[in-house]
Amino acid sequence: MEMRRYLSLLGQYSLQYAKVRMEHRWDFFISVFTMTLATVFGLAVVFLIFGRAREMNGWSFDELLFLYGFSLIPMALFNVISVNLYQFADQYLIQGKFDRVLLRPVHSLFQILFEQLRIEALGDAVLGLAIVGVCGPRLGVHAEPGSVAFLVVAVFCGALLYTAIFTILATVSFWWEDKVGVMPPVYNLIVFGRYPLDIYNGFLRVLLSWVIPFGFATFYPAAAVLRGEAYRVYGWLLPVVTGVFCMMALWVWERGVRSYSSTGS
């Protein structure tokens, strides 16, 4: 019952949001353009750096491309709902929009995540799927039910993991009312998760696996499909890590709401 209500609200929010976006259509086109450009540059880097070497630390160029392509998909899903997390401190806490959110009988985090959707972010997911679809078979990963099911689950876990991590970071603003917050430096870490983690030194590897586990959203599931054996255990750990981080995010969020102080008036 409650689930159905939230699903129907989700539909409503997307519909409303689509209408707003269509009103400001140039905004939309520009956003599509810049996102495409960013993706193209990212992909160009992979080609420029690894295209010449053809291999890196035992990872072939096709494998690197597969990793990169796969990493785009959960990120794209997360980017659809990430806008308000980035703006959370400024828009909701400092300008006091959070009052309105708390007055509604819908979970506050749900409202923050789904009130603004960036549908154009899905472009990256399409590109990612294409890359995986092309490189996969060349690497012996075929569209069998097993591997497809695993990758689908991995994509959703990855998107959830990003959401949880950035929710925790956004929550920090409840206590430290700074506009920018701690998100940008962490956001910049995401790119490291797009390459094989074993090319990094121990510190970065531990950081990306167990502290801010972007590796689980990108590298580990892709590697589990490509290399099996060595990475299978990480594949099994993925839902566990995701679950733990989601629970942490919800807990921290509740603590944050308790210390929300609203604005003066």
Add this chain to the structure above:
Amino acid sequence: MPALIEVADLVKEFRSFRRGEGVASAFRALFVRQYTTLRAVDSISFRIPAGEMVGYIGPNGAGKSTTIKMLTGILMPTTGSVVSNGYQPFAQRAQYTRTIGAVFGQRTQLWWDIAVVESFRLLKNIYGVTDADYTARMKRFDEVLEIGRYLHQPVRKLSLGERMRCDVAAALLHHPPLLFLDEPTIGLDIVAKDRIREFLKHINRQNGTTILLTTHDLADIEELCARLMVIDKGKLLFDGPLVELKRRLWRENTVKFEVKDREQAQRLESLGLPGVTPERVSELSVRLHFPREMQATAEVIRKVLNAVEVTDIAIEEQSIDDVVKEIYTGSALTHR
């Protein structure tokens, strides 16, 4: 009658860090922050029975909004308890918010970018209002608030008065038994204010909606609220009917007399009625001041009319503005 809202020893403290001046201190603030604790609401207790309309007034920064935000479940009380509609607002927010409406005059509750009617549809879904109820209520809102004309404009294009009417309607779409309004008439012109007041009276009478409103406009109180609460510096200074407040603070009556000529004016000035202080306002007018409890106004007037040739009389009512000014500046209520 059981209380709809029951507040006991409610306290809200805010901790904020002290900002010094200059770059050096800003740099220091990066590492060491000195905190100050501000008690915005200081052990307030009151109860409001169902069906009442209560005005909540106080100067800026007195703690009005903070109280309302605790009553609506936005802020968590530091200590003390609130039970409203049978819920604890903060702890049981998900269920509680279904049973209340809230309007914050300074900020719209509607979605800024989409047409008003879309906001209403979203709210309809959020609160699970049935189609039949929705249609009936929207019709009602249009009749009393005349919001039909701008339903299809985005909120950001509405004037303040139009927006406020929409906000009030939006807060009542799910038919809550309890309505909070934080400065619902702020910045509105007289026509728009009237509309809102009429509507509030209407729903209070028609549906028995309990209403708690804060305001700076004392006409709101005079027109709407039989009961008044005054807060300053976080403390509740007064809680009772408006007439009681006036009785307590209204110390002096004044009557202004216009007289026929100078001679009459002088005679009035030197009449020497016991307890009455004359004040020459202009050549042909004199104002008499006398303590409320000592002299009946009619008595004073009769005595004057017997002795002086008067052309006009004006009994000057002390306005509630004056009464409140007295509370704010002199904290008259605390030194009684």
